[in-house]
Amino acid sequence: MINFIIVCELDFWEYLIEDKIDKSLFKSELEYKIYKFKNYNEDFYKIAFKNLENKVFIFDLDIKYGNSFEIAKRIRNNDKLSEIILIGDYKRQDYIEYYLVNSLKAIAFIDKNKLTILEEKIDEVIRNYNLNKLLIIKTISSLNIIKIMDILYIETKNRKTIIHTINSIITTSKSLSYFEKKLNMECDYFIKTHRASIVNFHNVIEFNFKNKTITFYNNKKSSLLSKSYKDLINKKLKK
Numbered sequence: 001m002i003n004f005i006i007v008c009e010l011d012f013w014e015y016l017i018e019d020k021i022d023k024s025l026f027k028s029e030l031e032y033k034i035y036k037f038k039n040y041n042e043d044f045y046k047i048a049f050k051n052l053e054n055k056v057f058i059f060d061l062d063i064k065y066g067n068s069f070e071i072a073k074r075i076r077n078n079d080k081l082s083e084i085i086l087i088g089d090y091k092r093q094d095y096i097e098y099y100l101v102n103s104l105k106a107i108a109f110i111d112k113n114k115l116t117i118l119e120e121k122i123d124e125v126i127r128n129y130n131l132n133k134l135l136i137i138k139t140i141s142s143l144n145i146i147k148i149m150d151i152l153y154i155e156t157k158n159r160k161t162i163i164h165t166i167n168s169i170i171t172t173s174k175s176l177s178y179f180e181k182k183l184n185m186e187c188d189y190f191i192k193t194h195r196a197s198i199v200n201f202h203n204v205i206e207f208n209f210k211n212k213t214i215t216f217y218n219n220k221k222s223s224l225l226s227k228s229y230k231d232l233i234n235k236k237l238k239k
Helices: 011-028 042-048 068-078 093-104 117-131 176-186 227-237
Strands: 002-007 032-037 055-060 083-088 108-111 134-138 143-147 151-157 160-165 169-172 190-194 197-200 204-208 213-216
Touching (some): 002 011, 011 117, 032 042, 055 068, 068 093, 083 117, 151 176, 151 213, 160 176, 176 190, 176 197, 190 227
Parallel strands (some): 002 032, 055 083, 083 108
Antiparallel strands (some): 134 143, 151 197, 204 213
């Protein structure tokens, strides 16, 4: 369940925001709920600081009663995990982006004249949500539960499938195609880099086609990189 909390004064903008949420979530088939407020009233605070999972705050900077920056800062001080998106007709975008990166750790500031970007950011929220899902892997001797986001890459070798995670290596009899299909249903961070491997590019810092190596953020490497997949990889990274 993803919980969207919108604070927007004007019905017109509120409708557009809700429409973008509905369109994105319709594609994903995830469960979600939308809470709407005209200002930062008592009802808002009850929901904002309630123990809800996967909260996404969308605040209008142009609201007359209440300081959206200060409210967002207060939320971030108490909640490191929820997502924050600010929208508005604010002219000093350079200041806002600096403030977001250094203080709020928000996803984005979106100009109201470019609200189509909101759908892209909600898609990003969905991808991050899916990455935190758990994957259950059965082996001959054990049952392994891992986070999808912790997977580095999966390879097939000697008729076995080997899953490389940040902290472990798991061998299973399930096919590579099984995991490729399953993971692409959950999120779109996995990509084929070789006929015998799929990679979670969320954890990649470099694709080096000259040396045929993939480097992950924890300095682990994979040599399963084929030039025949170069166009596909570049196309994926540009999205």
